[in-house]
Amino acid sequence: MSMAVVIHAAAVIERMLNLSSLPLILLALLSAVYVILSSSKKKADHLPPGPRQWPIIGNILHMGKLPHISMAHYAKAHGPLISLRLGSQLVIVGSSPEAAAEILRTQDRFLSARKIPSGMKYKHVDHDSMSLLWATKCGEGWKNLRTLCRNELFSGKAIEAQASLREKKVGEMVEYVRSRQGQVVSIGDSVFTTVFNTLTNVLFSKDFINGLEHKGSAAGGLQSLTSRLVELSAVPNVADFYPIFAGLDPQRLYARLTKTYEAACALWAPHIRERRETHVPAAGGDPQDFLDVFLENGFDDHQINWLLMKEKDMLFVPNPKP
Structure with missing residues (x-):
């Protein structure tokens, strides 16, 4: 670079910093800020009102x-539809019966999809064909799965058929508590075992926990594992607010949830393998349990694992221990 160019550049900088030029610089900066804010406002004109947003957060x-x-306070101030931004994610909140009906019934075809939390994007899981709760679009796979669940798993006939099982398990728990008269009984543990065994009978036609005494590593391990899944799923994830960080997994939530998910799947993997080897399609009869339904519809192990996990979540959500 020649000396003349350097001197010329220095002169330009000196003129820019001259007090007489300062108003022009400020005017240019203010104009740029105004253009940016105006552009942002135009983009947000079609959104519902909401509380003022802070930069970045x-x-x-x-x-x-x-x-x-x-949300109740903001609904009083801004109306039944509220616009929020959590990090970089836009959230629209409906807080009136009319808004809920519009979202869940009138526009359900367009609004039934879900944004999958970063911690639940497990490998081997195609949410659009394997999940009712976390499908990103309501395509044919989602519709077929919904029809299967409605007709086979959660129909009035299926629920009525499970009534005797529920009565039996509750009766066993009541009898167990009665037999321990005068002794210390952990009602929470007994209820957990009863509900969990009821669920595993619906899914697999067998108890996973033997007896109601809740002793040994099996029962305690199951309760700890189930509670851990609930606790980790409820932790706010930075990667959900700022998807740019999803690959970094800054809170290690994806790693911990994946490890816990795989441990849960390992509990019933032997039962799936055994049933798959001995399963005979029902000839016009009703399937015995949920696992039979999945096998008769040709689901592979990854699909069954995920569906069983979601059925468990929908039917049974334990209270995590403090």
Whole structure:
């Protein structure tokens, strides 16, 4: 670079920093800020109203410790549809019966899809064909799965057929508590065992926990594993607010959830393998349990694992221990 060019550049900088030029620089900066804000406002004109958003974090701090209470306050101030931004993610909240009906019934075809949390994007899981709760679009796979669940798993006939099983398990628990008169009984553990065995009978036609005494590593391990899944699923994930960090897994939630998910699948893997080897398609009769339904519809082990996990979540959500 020649000396003349350097001197010329220095002169330009000197002129820019001259007080007489300062108003022009400020005017240019203000014009740029105005253009950016105007563009942002135009993009947000079609959104419902909502509380003022902070840069970068949006409305995260507005949620408070009781988000449902915060939403009720914002609904009074801004109306039944509220626009929020949690990190970089836009969220629209409906808080009136009319808004709920519009979202869940009138526009359900367009709004039934879900954004999959970063911690639940397990490998081998195609959510659009294997999940009712976390499908990203309501395609044919989702519709077929919904029809299967409605007709085979959660129909009135299926639920009625399970009534005797529920009565039997509750009766066993009542009899167990009665037989321990005068002794210390952990009602929480007994209820957990009863509910869990009821669920595994619906899924596999067998108890996973032997007896109601809740002793040994099997029962305690199952309860700990189930509680851990619930706890990890409820942790706010930075990667959900800022998807750019999803690959980094900054809180190790994906790694921990995947490990726990695989441990849960390992519990029933032998039962699936055994049933697959001995399964005979029902000739016009009703399937024996959920696993029979999955096998008769040609699901592979990955699909069955995920569906069993989701059926468990829908039918049984334990209270994590403090």
